[in-house]
Amino acid sequence: MYDIATRKRTLAMLDDGRSLNSVSKETGISRAAIRSWLTRIEPLPRLNQSAPCSRPADGAAYAYLLGLYLGDGCISEHPRGGHHLRIVCDNGWPGLIEQCRAAVLSVRPTDKVYVVQRQGCVAVTSYGRHWTCLFPQHAPGRKHDRRIALEPWQQEIVDAHPWEFIRGLIHSDGCRITNWTVRNGKRYEYPRYFFTNKSIDITGLFTSALDRMGVQWKQANTHNISIARKESVALMDVHVGPKY
Incomplete structure (x- = not known):
């Protein structure tokens, strides 16, 4: 006993x-x-039970976290109520992991954040009672098998902080690489950005944000967006940059 x-x-x-x-x-x-x-057992006190479900005060952190969530995030129900937010990050990008953790704390400063090690990756995890309100895109099933659309209040935040939203999407499902080609016997290298996501809706949110910021892009194939124009890559380098 x-x-x-x-x-x-x-x-x-x-x-x-x-x-x-x-x-x-x-x-x-x-x-x-x-x-x-x-x-x-008698219920334990609930986390943040009295806190209202309200618009996040730190819009920039939320826009970045929204991008991460749409790419590599999920929300699961806790057996005693509330929910876990999990953002999966590759072990190879410690700076990204720290940015993710900091964004979660900025959006929900009263909730604890944990970095849970898994094989080849970590899950930045936070338990709270408002994650499904903050990310109403949560629903059963894979994101690319259902419709994904932003609520008006989310779109307002994305419109106010488009680069943070783009950075979150790139940090989750994108990359910056260096391509090369040979011309007249000389090797030339040039950087480009790629974004890959099976959800047409999420890809549409990404390209819409790029359009608003004047970034030129091309549909590389069904699930891939390529940014290769010199001026557009320069813009992305200033506001997004490679993972680290």
Whole structure:
């Protein structure tokens, strides 16, 4: 038998974003017991229960985080209420991971943020009660299998901070590479940006933002957008830049 204090400490670990397996291994308490406490123990205080679901104060951070979410983000329900926001980032880009973590904190400064290591990547994770309000695009199924559209208030933020939105999309599903070609026996190198996403809607949001900022782009194939014009690459370098 476990006392109430032990049960609360164990469930608090779940509220902090830990998995059932990891909590069970650390505490030595069976998963079945912990799972039963989710419904039988008196509820723990809810995170930010009194905080209203309102427009984020830091529009620039939100626009960047929105781009990351549309590319590599998901929201999952917590068994005791609330939701986890997860943004998956490659281990090779520590600067991007830190920018993502900082954006989450700027958008929801009262929620905790965790960087959970996985094989070859990390999941920047935050538990809270407002992520589905902040990202109403959340729904069952893969994003490219359903319609993705911004709410009017989201579009206002993107219009006010288009470069942050573009940067978030590039940091999630884009890259800056150096191409090369040979002319008259000499090798020439030139940079270009690519954005790849299976969702026609998300690609449309990306190209619309590029159009507003005067960036010329081409449809490389069904799912790829290419930015190769010298002037446009220069603009992207100033406002977006390569991952790091």
